[in-house]
Amino acid sequence: MKLSNIIDNLESASSVDPVTQHNDQQAQRKAAMAVLAHAEAGEIAARLRDLTLPAHQDLRAPENGLVMLRGRAGGDGAPFNLGEATASRAAVRLASGEVGFGYTLGRDGEKARLIALCDALVQSRDFGGAVERDVIAPLREQLMARRTQAAAETAATKVDFYTMVRGEG
């Protein structure tokens, strides 16, 4: 897939320090993607419904495919192919020209499309703030709450193993 090339090679045409702005936006998109990938399609759709969305079209209709998962023994050993996983992807373009990409594990094409739409909106000057506030922030909170709860439940079952020194001598 040459998608990454397309993303990487596009220079931001802005006047104010394009490099910094580009990096900021990339970081913001990354953070949004980290949340959206873990959210349910229904949740994203429900939150997007409250927004007045700009006109947009599917640049690449949602499609499923396989990606090879690679691992390294012990985290730093020789790489090996662990197996293949199903992934879905989509690309959406807003009427104003921003293009968003969505990738997600699983076969939920609609979720990939919603993620792509959010990614495009995050880049848009008019909608970036609203999406961050009304869609991504609440989802991030939910995700954090779920993770904290899972961590707490796990922590409650923690067992400390210790060895008593036997007083033989």
Add this chain to the structure above:
Amino acid sequence: MTTIAELPPGFADKVLSAQSTFRSVMDAMARPGSVQRIVPGAGPPDRMMRGTAAIALTLFDHDTPLWLDSRMAESPDLVKWLKFHTGAPVVQDSSIASFALISDGGALPPLERFALGTSEYPDRSTTLILQVDSLRSGRTFELRGPGIDGAATLQASIKPFDLFERLRVNEALFPRGIDVVLVADDAVVAIPRTTRVVSKGS
């Protein structure tokens, strides 16, 4: 901003559109000389006809090396569109291409420069996709061969004018040879390697 301003979208419904386009091309190949329509529309990039764009989205993928004529290759939008939607590698060496897209037939290189297949694998030849002016009017050709009951007539204005004379190399090469798909807007006509064409004048 990740803007791909001049990138038209692909098929709206991938599966059905690709199936229907495949059907049109297959029917065209099975009935040489018959004009088939390609129904599904994909926003074609600059310099590419609707039919060509649909064929590209249907038949090209990362396993089909692609050769573009100079008029197409010099359009960055078109190359970007092909890369984004099909993932097909664009090659400079026409002799390893699975498909060749020709928009300017006048500059068609000699057919020997394309892959002609091998005797063991005659299917490994280049399929020419040639954009022509019209498949409705122009000179009249008479076609004979498998898939044609007797003779079929085709009216077309085609560049290069001596295309069918050049395709005579197919007679000696068989089972190797070059298959040609002619596209005019949304109409397609296929001239597989087994078809013999005689010009009947205008």
